[in-house]
Amino acid sequence: MSQFPLHTLDSAPEASKPAMEALQSAFGFLPNIARVMSTSPVLINSLVALFGPVHSGSFSEPQVQIVLLTDAVTNASTWAVAFHTTLALQNGISPADVQAIRNGDLPKEVKYAALSRLAKTLIEKRGRLNAFDKEKFLEAGFGTGHLLEVIAIVAASTITNYTTSVTQPPLDADFQVHAWTA
Template identity: 60%
Template sequence: MSRFPLYTLDTAPEQSKPVLRQLQQAFGIIPNIAAKMAASPVLINGFIGLFQRVHASSLSEAQLQVLLLTNAVTNASEWAVAFHSALALQQGIDSADVDAIRAGGAPHDAQHAALSTLARALIETRGRIGELDQQRFIDAGFSAAQILEVIAVVAASTITNYTGSVTQPELEAPFDTFAWRAGAR
């Protein structure tokens, strides 16, 4: 038996149930990663609060998916790479750009490349990006304030990425097509 069971609306701690209901309404399913996250009301409620703020930022849903996919690849989170590959394509991200990110590269779209490059740099340097990294991002048409929004996205996705690495959720059938292995980069 797994140390981290898949919780349902019936079995989850009471304080986790509202988030599971919200995710089921948004996706039509309770993602397995959230079902495992539900063991900790502190974690799942912190996760949803930050994600709600991130999705209300100045970045578009497509831009957020570029960031979330980049973060998942950089953190080698197999579940999150599959999930965000599917969502990125749903948001209209070119399949070649999704493939490039999954391979550890940058998308061809200039703004998406700037987002992806900044997110990867933030993760790899543990936030110690230089002036040149910041200027390249701004030169791509973003603002200094949006650098801070990217930090919020990195923080939010780190919750998911680390949870996936620790709990190893099974990939749901709708995302099987997008399965990814960390050694594939």
């Protein structure tokens, strides 16, 4: 039995409800991770504060999903890998590129590969990029502002990845087809 309840809009702490409503509106349903996160208004509100800017920044939604899926794999977050696999495929990322990331490899598409490499490197090196790491990303046609924006995406996904590792919410039925193990 999990120590972390799967809250509904009715059972969640009052301070979590606006964030839950925002996520439900964004996804059309309330993912189990949001239901678990709502136990802590600070946590769910922190995620939602990053969510909007991450998904409305300078990257396309497929590019954001590349970073989020890479982060989930790098952090071995099984729930998030299944979730972001679903969203990546829905956003038109090729099944081959999605599978490459799920396998810990780089996608074939050049810009996707640069985003994936940078996200993985940021996590593995705890943000301590060297000149080569930065140059490799910039050579793919991105700017320094993009590099900094990837940090925000990694921060948002880290909230979800760490929460799934700690709470281990059940995988939503819609994502079962993309279940993953590290």
